[in-house]
Amino acid sequence: MRKKISFAGPSITQKEIDYVIDGAKNGFYETFDQHVIKLEKTVAGYLGRKHALATHTGTLALHLSNTSLGLKKGDEVICTDFSWVATAYSILYTGAQPVFVDIDPDTWCIDPAKIRKAITPRTKAIMLVHSFGIPADMDEIMEIAREFKLKVIEDACPALGAEYKGKKVGSFGDFGCFSFHGGKIAVSGEGGMLTTDDDDLYEKAKLYSSMGRTDSKAVFWSDYVGYQYTMANLTASLALAQVERIEELVAIKRQIFKWYEERLKGIDSIKLITEKTGTKANYCYPSILLENQVKTNRDDVLKYFKSENIHARPAFPRMSLFPTLKHRYSNPVAEKVEKRGMSLPSAANISEDDVDFVCNKLIEFIK
Ligand SMILES: Cc1ncc(COP(=O)(O)O)c(C=O)c1O
Structure with a gap:
């Protein structure tokens, strides 16, 4: 069988190996958190943010954000219907209710026009996703947030x-x-990371991330019901090496996307999800929509890919259909993407030949 073309996978160099060895050898005793601190500073500096707080996962960074904003039962958060379920569950954990709205067909990110329509007196925040590394329409979203005094969680x-x-x-x-x-x-x-410019929100998130421990009346004293969400130092050592190489990693992903674009751009039956003018995607997962004229079922394409040792992924199902989440709106764009959307392999070790092979197989099969 032809070699496996992986859906995802990192670029690991000697730098990562050196940092992890350093973390294992030296990341204890008085330097037990040196990599975590360095990672937080590096991410904050890279983003131009005042604060960054490393967490055990991205889901927990979202939960800490929602908790620190004081979201609670009775509140509504307007949320994209198209994401990994962690987005919605991080709202649900606080008791607040996600209200699912549709996506922009060109970016698969939340559609700002739909946000406006979903606002009620209970709405407290907007949770958007930069889907698969394509930036959401931040000007519009921030404008709505200002107008209706809503919090924004990216x-x-x-x-x-x-x-x-x-x-x-x-x-x-x-x-x-x-x-x-x-x-x-x-x-x-x-691993995960939360970032903010707000000193109070940062202090709250930090407190919640470490069991609400304040030491205020005694060592180990806790004044709030917190969580154990902090990142391990050894984990941070690997993340740090990666973040220090982020521009190089983005360049790798953008090159892989370019190879796909060169081969798929002229094909009418395939819509490539592409960054909008003025934005720069990291193309974490290059994605396509099989247009209506394609009679082949998307899941059959994925099965065929698998038989060729190509590992691709279907688009997300609408979260609003899950039995755990209440449904209020119909979201036809997300419904179409759920059936006809897919993400193509973009592991960091993919070559132009691999992309060529994937595209040839795709074009051949949907014909
Ligand atoms: C859009 C989105 N939200 C949340 C998460 C959750 O991140 P993690 O897996 O680190 O908890 C992921 C990643 O899986 C994601 O893609």
Whole structure:
């Protein structure tokens, strides 16, 4: 069988290996948190944010953000219907209710026009996702947030390195959250990061991330019901090496996307999800939509790919259909993407020949 073309996977160099060895050898005793501190400073500096707080996963960074904003039962958060379920569950954990709205067919990110229509007196925040590393329409979203006095949480979990009008995504909202999961652009196995410019929100998030421990009346004293969400130092050592290489990692992903674009751009039956003018995607997961004229079922394409050892991924199902989440709106764009959308392999070790092979197989099969 032909070699495996992986859906995702990192670029690991001697730098990562050296940092992890350093973490294992020296990341204890008085330097037990040196990599975590360095990682937080590096991410904050890279994004131009005042604060960054490393967490065990991206999901927990989102939960900490929502908790620190004081979201609670009775509140509504307007949320894209198209994401990994962590986005919605991080709202649900606080007791607040996600209200799912549709996406922009060109970016698969939340559609600002739909946000306006979903606002009620209970709406407290907007949770957007920079889907697959394509920036959401931040000007419109921030304008709506200002007009209706809503908080903004950017789920930038897959989007480290992406930019909107020259500013890094994850640096617009009250909070911006990232993931270092093994399938993301920069990895640490599991890992997350929350960022904010607000001193109070940062202090709250920090407190909640370490069991509400204040030491106020005694050592180990806790004044709040907190969580154990902090990142391990060894994990941070790997994440740090990756974040220091982020521009190089973005360049790798953008090159892979370019190879796909060169081969798929002229094909009417395939719509390539592409950054909008003025934005820079990190193309974490290059994605396509099989247009209506394609009679082949998307899942059959994925099965065929698998038989050729090509590992691709279907688009997300609408979260609003899950039995755990209540449904209020119909979201036809997300419904179409759920059936006809897919993400193509973009592991860091993919070559132009691999992309050629994937595209040839795709074009051949849907014909
Ligand atoms: C959009 C989105 N939100 C949230 C998450 C959750 O991140 P993590 O897996 O680090 O908890 C992910 C990653 O899986 C994601 O892609």
